Amino acid sequence: MSAVANDGGAAGRTVPPPPPTSDSRTFGRGIQDLVEGFRTSELWLHLGWTDIKQRYKRSVLGPLWITIATGVTAVxxxxxxxxxxxxxxxxxLPYVLLGFIFWGFIExxxxxxSVVFSTNEGLIxxxxxxxxxxxxxxxxxxLIIFAHNIVIYxxxxxxxxxxxxxxxLLVIPAIALFAVNATWATIVFGILSTRFRDIGQLLTTAVRLVxxxxxxxxxxQTLDAVGSEGSSRMKLVELNPMFHYLEISRGPLLGQHVEFYHWGIVLGCTALGCAAALVVMRNYRARVAYWV
Known part of the structure; x- marks a missing residue:
């Protein structure tokens, strides 16, 4: 409804209502985007499988090249x-092979x-x-590529x-954690790389180094065999979060006991990553279409 204002007894004039407040930059809208996107599973399931088929179009072996390439390199x-x-x-050999398979999922x-939005400009x-x-x-x-590679194991x-x-069976929750971490990593690095294209190049270099x-x-385990110096080196290895991700996923399939602190560190990293993803979704989700 419009309001009528009197100016010293003059004829009343119409005052426009205040503009509606936008809720595009709220955590609620970010979470809603994630929920609605997950519900349209038919769309992203089809797009993901189509990506695999397009990559190996007109190839005799098709997606089996994924398994062959990983298997030959790991062996x-x-x-x-x-x-x-x-x-x-x-x-x-099984140790290295599983390392390659799970690292391939992370990489x-x-x-x-990091390039998912910039490479799908038209679709977005x-x-x-x-x-x-x-x-x-x-x-x-x-996950499709991982399923192809796990056949090698x-x-x-x-x-x-x-x-x-x-x-x-602990590998099942480990893979679930990998999927959750892949989700927040794609959100954070994908959106930020869309705004700052240099981030993609930095990530490529960082992934190779890590x-x-x-x-x-x-x-x-070879570090434990060199005395006190090996113990200090092992502490440096444990500062690398990727070490703990591999421990919770590779250890169960090798019959090794996985210490609980590995799970704790992974869960902590997952929580921090999800929080960062929500902040990025809140602040920059609506700008992706303008940045691509």
């Missing part, structure tokens, strides 16, 4: 570094997630859908059986 690295470090190949989520501007659709698309695509396990028991700093092609 070659496992044999080479096993000889260099004088490791038992029956133990070291794909971070690097693909033309398709009236929550931006979280593209986030779930990246996570789903990473089944083959290696048949050749070199590991002493696993019921605790191997790969060599993480016990993937080398074993952290």
């Amino acid at each position: 070659a690295m496992g044999i080479l570094y096993g000889e260099l470090f004088h490791q038992d190949i029956k133990v070291f 794909t989520s971070v690097l693909d997630g 501007k033309q398709l009236p859908a929550p931006i979280s659709v593209h986030v779930y698309r990246v996570v789903w695509r990473s 089944a083959i290696v396990f048949a050749v070199f059986p590991q002493p696993i028991d019921w605790s191997a 790969f060599f700093m993480t016990p993937i092609i080398w074993s952290a």
